[in-house]
Amino acid sequence: MRILPERKRHAAAVEALVAASFGPDRLQKTVYKLREKVKPIRELCTVAVDDKGRLVASLRFWPILINGQWPAVLLGPLAVSPELRGQGFGKALMWHALARCRELAIARIILVGDPEYYIPFGFRRDLALHLQLPGWVEERRFLALETIAGSMIGVHGMIGKAEPAPKKKPDPKKPPAKKRDRMRDQARKAQARSRLERRRKAAKPKRG
DSSP, X not given: OEXXXXXXXXXXXXXXHHHHHHOGGGGGSHHHHHHTTOOOOTTTOEEEXXXXXXXEEEEEEEEEEETTTEEEEEEEEEEEOGGGTTSSHHHHHXXXXXXXXXXXXXXXXXXXXXXXXXXXXXXXXXXXXXXXXXXXXXXXXXXXXXXXXTTTTTOOEEEEEOOOOOOOOOOTTSOOHHHHHHHHHHHHHHHHHHHHHHHXXXXXXXOO
């Protein structure tokens, strides 16, 4: 088995794997409200490939914001080919991803999943007691992990999407950057030609 960063070429296989693992009802779950129209965190998303090159497991992470002020990530879905479950693919992706989160100093990880599976990785129910999701979830499955000790102290409130910063609208009166660069270059060249012409005229011997 190899663990690889998820790339665009994996997208179709990952979506098919998630659909096979969780079915169409997954789209109605509360956590999907936090993923809708949000791009996953590229640096954390991984896939597992078997010895034959088949994609057999995937794990994604999504940016979230707690109470509008504490950044965190939402873990999931963790999907494994149904016929290959129990062979360690999911656990391998989990340990790899958690190590990566620590490398990137991502302090808080939230998930909704089976506590029997996720508690051995360090997830705890008590760390999520003061958090809310935008919809119903089974409370025992609502878990959190702090990769930096104490990072969940005082953290409370509603979990929402970490919306990207709005793009600034271009000023219609201001030309695009590339056009401005070309205009500056043209102005410099024109000035240089003008200086050269003046020197030539000054250097010509006067008749008389």
